[in-house]
Amino acid sequence: MTAPRLLDVAAAAGVSRATASRVLAGTPRNVDPELARRVEDAARELGYRTNHSARALRTGTTGTVGVVVPSLANPYFVQLADAIAQQVRAAGGQLVVSDAANSVEIEAEQIETLLGGRVDGLVVVPVSATASGPAVRAAAKRAPVVLFDRWASGSGTVAVTLDNAAAMRLLLDHLDDLGRHRIALVAADQASSSGAERLAAFTAARGEDATTVLLPSFTTDAGRTAGRRIAERRAAIDAVVCGADVLAVGLVSTLQRSAVSVPGQIAVTGFDDTEILELLDPPITSIRHPLAAMAERALTLLQSTARDRAETVERFAPQLVVRASTDAAA
Amino acid sequence: MTAPRLLDVAAAAGVSRATASRVLAGTPRNVDPELARRVEDAARELGYRTNHSARALRTGTTGTVGVVVPSLANPYFVQLADAIAQQVRAAGGQLVVSDAANSVEIEAEQIETLLGGRVDGLVVVPVSATASGPAVRAAAKRAPVVLFDRWASGSGTVAVTLDNAAAMRLLLDHLDDLGRHRIALVAADQASSSGAERLAAFTAARGEDATTVLLPSFTTDAGRTAGRRIAERRAAIDAVVCGADVLAVGLVSTLQRSAVSVPGQIAVTGFDDTEILELLDPPITSIRHPLAAMAERALTLLQSTARDRAETVERFAPQLVVRASTDAAA
DNA sequence: AGAGTGTGGGAAATCGATCTCCCGAGGAGC
DNA sequence: GCTCCTCGGGAGATCGATTTCCCACACTCT
Incomplete structure (x- = not known):
């Protein structure tokens, strides 16, 4: 009851291993349709499955x-x-x-x-x-x-x-269109290229002295911390762009707890368009990656x-x- | 510049492939320490890496x-x-x-x-x-x-x-200890054994006519739906046991939105102890799997x-x- | 009819590590 | 001093699919 090998299929079909291989592996080589059918039938009948280790060894690729x-x-x-x-x-x-x-x-x-x-x-x-x-x-x-x-x-x-710069522009333009001009950035993980690019794009658009809250990591907990700081300055801010959805989730929940209405007093955006955005009320505007x-x-x-x-x-x-x-x- | 093979290592160490294999694969066979050292040195020097396809083919296991x-x-x-x-x-x-x-x-x-x-x-x-x-x-x-x-x-x-039954007992006892006796269950996915067992354990403990809200799937959105139904009956309920954390998250956010305080008016528990529990205020009591x-x-x-x-x-x-x-x- | 062309298909080498013999050397026992 | 045993280690078979030759046969063209 050992697993059938290519050899067994070939024998059953009355051809050589080479031909069986050509048929089953789909090598671009002409094989008599009649033989091909016999091989396929035999393979099906025996329940043949190609041994990936052997193939990998021979071809040098593992898939x-x-x-x-x-x-x-x-x-x-x-x-x-x-x-x-x-x-x-x-x-x-x-x-x-x-x-x-x-x-x-x-x-x-x-x-x-x-x-x-x-x-x-x-x-x-x-x-x-x-x-x-x-x-x-x-x-x-x-x-x-x-x-x-x-x-x-x-x-x-x-x-x-x-294109993080373009993404940041989309967000900022969107907020501007809504009449939100006092925008803060909550960014995290400047060590990553995406974190750095998002911060850079924000700074480039809004100037060096725009409000930014920098956090160490892309976590919800960090978003909470940011929420507390933003809540303190609620008077000076009417929108927050978050560098990641997980941040936005933590931020929104903390803002709401501090009785800051979203988007009433402060609009919030995320980044990445993950499914957790639907965790909260309201659902969060975000950037979708293709x-x-x-x-x-x-x-x-x-x-x-x-x-x-x-x-x-x-x-x-x-x-x-x-x-x-x-x-x-x- | 092709990758070094076991053969190359063996040659460099002046031994046979068999010996090299015994040393590197750690076969429980005594090998002269001196030879072993030579093999290991040679392997390191050549940057040898065992070819997993070959090993898998020979041994019949892929790891x-x-x-x-x-x-x-x-x-x-x-x-x-x-x-x-x-x-x-x-x-x-x-x-x-x-x-x-x-x-x-x-x-x-x-x-x-x-x-x-x-x-x-x-x-x-x-x-x-x-x-x-x-x-x-x-x-x-x-x-x-x-x-x-x-x-x-x-x-x-x-x-x-x-042990889902034990888990359900832990939750119910905990709530009872806190003086919460009008407990509802929000369960999902009865088709899964865990969903079914949790529901069965709840019914066994609280009786057939205890409030249960059955949902089709373990999603946050389902938790939202449950939240609406629970909010309607808030007067008759002082605690909700959710069959999964994702449900609890949706539930809590919806309850809070309906101005039901958690745990003030209704205590809520999750199930699975996932990290998303920290998304919300308050953090949610849950069951941790070992x-x-x-x-x-x-x-x-x-x-x-x-x-x-x-x-x-x-x-x-x-x-x-x-x-x-x-x-x-x- | 003979040479040339093309095409299908088989025999055997190959990928690289492992594992089964089996041999030789050295040590113990009598 | 001789036999037996032990233990280290080498030669070669093996895992199963792919792939490179290369042969044989059929068919066309002159």
Whole structure:
């Protein structure tokens, strides 16, 4: 009762292993349709499944892609990983996801494990724009690597990201249109490229002395802290742009607790358009990433073995999703 | 510049491939310490990495475990998968996670993909206590399978779960101790074993005519709906037990919006102790699963090839985590 | 009819690590 | 001093699919 091998299928169909392989693996080689049918029938009858280890050994590819994200506790990264998983599966592969626990060291370990393991390529959402570079660069020598959502300097690798500057402009213009001009930014994780870019874009648009609250990490708890500070200055502010949804959720709940109405007194926006936005009343305006398109592009880049591609950053267009936290009519 | 093979290491160390393999793979066979050192040095120097495809082909095991969860949109399942990932990595393996999108059909597909793929064993959190059985049973013929967190009848497989009845008792006793006796249950997904068990335990304790609100799915939105219904009956109720944290979150936010104070007028408990509990004020009392211990047990079961083990359910003891949603002093 | 062209399909090498023999050397026992 | 045993370690088979030759046959063209 051992599993049937290609040899068994070939024998049952009365052909050689070579022919059976050509038929089942779909090698672009002409095979007599009659033989092909016999092989397929035999395979079906025997319940044949190709042995991936053997194929991997012979072809040198595993059909598995690895992803390293900063933290799976942030639902945005879960969504992101899911978008990549969709693409990978559509291509008949598997995805292995690792969590870097927001630590550059653990990130390096995870990258190492995945590479030492059995992946054809790696998609990395780097924890830090500076400190993640070396590990990624080292990894890129051993397998194709693409950065995703964030870049890391010194990585020597392409990055597929959102156009954060454009996103910030969308948000600010939207708030301006609503007559909100005293806008504060609540930003986190300046060490990440996305955090830094969002802050930079905000500062560029509103000037150095616009109110900003900088937090260490993209967590809801940090959003709470920000909420307290914003509540104190409620008189001077009529809108808050948050650098991440998780921040916005914490912020809104804290504001409401302080009897600040949203969007009545202060409008709030998030960033990333995760599902947790629906946790609160009101639902929160946010920026949607074109994750499917980005994931597709990332996988295309992984496959094109152009490993000498320069350290470039591709930016995808964001989309503004208006909800009641900025426009009560929405 | 091709990757070094075991042969190269053996040559560099002046030994045979067999010896090099014994040293590097740690086969329990005595090897001269001097030779072992030479092999290790050579391996390090050459930057040797064992080719997992070759090893997998030869040994017939891949070192990869697959997990299928009902939905990664529910943070509890993300935590659960993470707990399993920890254990698997500790054992030097990899984890592949799949999302069944709360559908029995997609679940069957994912199981099929993982098995066809390259996993040594499968951990499944079945979507349905009845409908998931056949797919699991079929899978169990091809590879070791362990159910996790929920069981499925007809699966012919062991399940490692929480003792939901005990958990419900913990919650009800806690509420009783606080003087809350008019308790309602908000439950979801009766098709899952956990949903059904929680409802059954509640009914057993409080009687058939205790207030229950049944919802189709474990989502925050469902929690909102429940919130509206509970708010209507606020006079008759002083506590609500939710069958899942995501429900509690939606419920609390809706109650508060309806000017029902928590825990003042109505105490609320969750289930699963996920991190989103901290999203709201007040933090929500919940039940913590001993996920690490459960994951460890599940992997032990996977490894013991006792595939003829009967269809049994192992239940782990829950832990009550008291927070301000029931006891404002907490 | 013979040479040239093309096409389907088989035999055997190959991927790299592991594992089963089996041999040789050194030590113990009588 | 000889036999037996133990233990380290090497040669080669093996896992199963892919892929590279290369042969054989059929058909066309001169």
